[in-house]
Amino acid sequence: MSATRYTRDEVAKHNTAESNWIIIDDKVYDVTKFARFHPGGKAFVDASAGSDATKNFYAFHRQDVLKSMASKYLIGTLVDAPSAKKASVTLKPGELSKVPYAESGAFQGLPSSFYDESHHRFRADLRKFFDERVVPDAAANDAAGKPPPHELWKEMGKRGMLAMRIQNGPWLEDLVQNCGVVLPGGITPKQFDCFHELIAHEEFCRLGVPGYCDGLGAGFVIGIPPVLQFGNPELARKVGREVLLGEKRIALAISGPEAGSDVAGLTCTPCGKFYVVNGVKKWITNGHFADYFVTAVRTGGPGVGGVSLLLVERSEGLETKPIKTSYSPSAGTAYVTYDDVKVPAENLLGEENGGFKCIMHNFNHERWYIVAGANRASRLVVEECYKWANQRVVFGNPLIAQPVIRNKLARITSLVEGVHAWLEAITYQMQHMTHAEQANHLAGPIALLKLFCTRSANVVSDEACQIFGGRAITQTGMGKVVEQFQRSAKFAAILGGSEEIMAELGVKQAMRGFPNARL
Numbered sequence: 269m270s271a272t273r274y275t276r277d278e279v280a281k282h283n284t285a286e287s288n289w290i291i292i293d294d295k296v297y298d299v300t301k302f303a304r305f306h307p308g309g310k311a312f313v314d315a316s317a318g319s320d321a322t323k324n325f326y327a328f329h330r331q332d333v334l335k336s337m338a339s340k341y342l343i344g345t346l347v348d349a350p351s352a353k354k355a356s357v358t359l360k361p362g363e364l365s366k367v368p369y370a371e372s373g374a375f376q377g378l379p380s381s382f383y384d385e386s387h388h389r390f391r392a393d394l395r396k397f398f399d400e401r402v403v404p405d406a407a408a409n410d411a412a413g414k415p416p417p418h419e420l421w422k423e424m425g426k427r428g429m430l431a432m433r434i435q436n437g438p439w440l441e442d443l444v445q446n447c448g449v450v451l452p453g454g455i456t457p458k459q460f461d462c463f464h465e466l467i468a469h470e471e472f473c474r475l476g477v478p479g480y481c482d483g484l485g486a487g488f489v490i491g492i493p494p495v496l497q498f499g500n501p502e503l504a505r506k507v508g509r510e511v512l513l514g515e516k517r518i519a520l521a522i523s524g525p526e527a528g529s530d531v532a533g534l535t536c537t538p539c540g541k542f543y544v545v546n547g548v549k550k551w552i553t554n555g556h557f558a559d560y561f562v563t564a565v566r567t568g569g570p571g572v573g574g575v576s577l578l579l580v581e582r583s584e585g586l587e588t589k590p591i592k593t594s595y596s597p598s599a600g601t602a603y604v605t606y607d608d609v610k611v612p613a614e615n616l617l618g619e620e621n622g623g624f625k626c627i628m629h630n631f632n633h634e635r636w637y638i639v640a641g642a643n644r645a646s647r648l649v650v651e652e653c654y655k656w657a658n659q660r661v662v663f664g665n666p667l668i669a670q671p672v673i674r675n676k677l678a679r680i681t682s683l684v685e686g687v688h689a690w691l692e693a694i695t696y697q698m699q700h701m702t703h704a705e706q707a708n709h710l711a712g713p714i715a716l717l718k719l720f721c722t723r724s725a726n727v728v729s730d731e732a733c734q735i736f737g738g739r740a741i742t743q744t745g746m747g748k749v750v751e752q753f754q755r756s757a758k759f760a761a762i763l764g765g766s767e768e769i770m771a772e773l774g775v776k777q778a779m780r781g782f783p784n785a786r787l
């Protein structure tokens with residue numbers, strides 16, 4: 269950055285199209301050459317020549333434009349910069365937002381018994397890594413429809429950021445002891461609890477580019493647990509290390525085109541030391557770039573008792589085709605075809621015809637993680653709405669001066685905070701229950717929470733669009749996060765169990781222990 273310092277009077281002398289300097293925040297830009305390339309038109313830039321354009325700039329641009337586009341026109345800073353109070357806030361990498369409700373209460377200074385110092389350290393470390401390393405990559409690759417680069421996966425694997433997302437278990441100790449992994453914030457495997465994991469899911473899902481966020485791991489979070497829990501020890505160790513170090517990528521392949529998540533369609537015949545698999549899977553997140561596919565196959569008769577789970581390596585006969593979805597191809601959503609794929613018998617996960625039990629084993633965790641990510645994405649939209657309502661001036665007043673806008677903000681804030689409070693309560697319960705107790709007592713509440721979360725996201729999306737107006741339907745500029753959100757909020761309402769199934773499960777589970785109570 270240029271170290272030259274200018275007074276406002278010096279800038280004011282460059283007030284023509286031939287020599288056009290402008291001030292944005294405390295910085296001076298020479299935009300003479302840029303004006304004719306300006307995406308918003310030359311006239312706007314020319315009209316700002318020699319002036320402090322800060323207010324007008326923020327009426328039409330996101331702050332990131334300064335970094336991505338304006339930095340090459342930067343010529344210096346102001347001698348008499350605005351006081352810290354008046355200056356636009358720019359966060360340093362790792363710093364948390366102070367915009368109301370942009371972070372959960374505990375991370376905006378409110379007391380909470382769920383988090384200790386290690387959680388704060390853990391989040392700060394993840395946030396810094398994401399700000400520095402992932403955010404720039406996310407924007408570029410999401411727009412280009414490319415998956416997150418493999419190098420980034422490996423880097424995250426080495427930093428324990430992948431292992432952080434699949435619950436604690438012996439694999440964590442193994443990675444730290446034997447593979448040189450150092451966990452974020454310097455925490456130890458013993459310290460790692462469900463709240464650290466909650467934070468990890470939130471940090472992965474707050475980038476405002478949902479396709480890329482899912483590209484960064486929606487496959488392995490649900491794909492690797494069955495291998496670690498039900499694979500033979502040698503397989504679990506080998507594949508667990510490969511995946512959690514980011515060297516190989518894995519996807520969970522359950523749903524098929526003919527019947528949603530009913531796995532009936534995929535045939536599998538034992539053949540000596542192999543199974544031979546034939547059929548098709550659809551909507552497989554990360555499938556397009558995965559090396560492994562944890563695949564539900566039919567080895568027995570009809571119904572759930574005839575289903576097995578196999579770890580299938582990408583090999584002869586297995587092909588993947590990208591599926592175009594509402595969000596970016598960065599997620600690698602795929603159609604997977606199996607054509608006489610030979611799978612070694614030792615790749616069976618759990619028992620033959622016992623696959624359904626293995627699939628069910630992780631459903632609560634999967635739904636809990638979906639809520640953590642989906643509500644974090646909603647929270648980001650709430651932050652966008654507060655910022656926009658505060659900076660957008662209409663008829664001389666900021667939008668937030670309108671009661672109707674404050675009403676919308678109140679509605680979306682309370683929904684996101686409501687989901688979060690329930691999520692933290694359930695996370696605490698998970699932390700203090702065995703897996704069997706969780707299955708028994710939490711399946712219903714987690715299902716209802718997921719329903720509440722995705723219904724709320726629908727309202728958040730709807731209200732955010734109304735607050736942003738036309739900007740909510742353009743893929744670049746001020747409303748880009750809201751626009752992405754309204755195209756992707758539905759994903760969480762369908763995958764991991766649709767809202768209707770969640771409602772059914774929640775109430776049915778509540779009725780199981782119903783006393784003979786009467787009015």
Ligand code: HEM
Pocket residue numbers: 290297299302306307308309312313316321324325328329333334337338341744745746
């Ligand atoms: C270095 C300075 C500037 C840079 C790098 C810049 C960059 C951009 C970019 C990237 C866009 C497209 C945003 C989108 O996709 O929606 C844009 C739009 C626009 N810019 Fe600038 N700009 C600068 C200065 C200014 C100034 C000083 C004004 C004066 C008011 C201005 C007014 C506008 C307007 C009116 C739009 C159209 C916004 C819309 O469609 O909603 N820009 N600018």
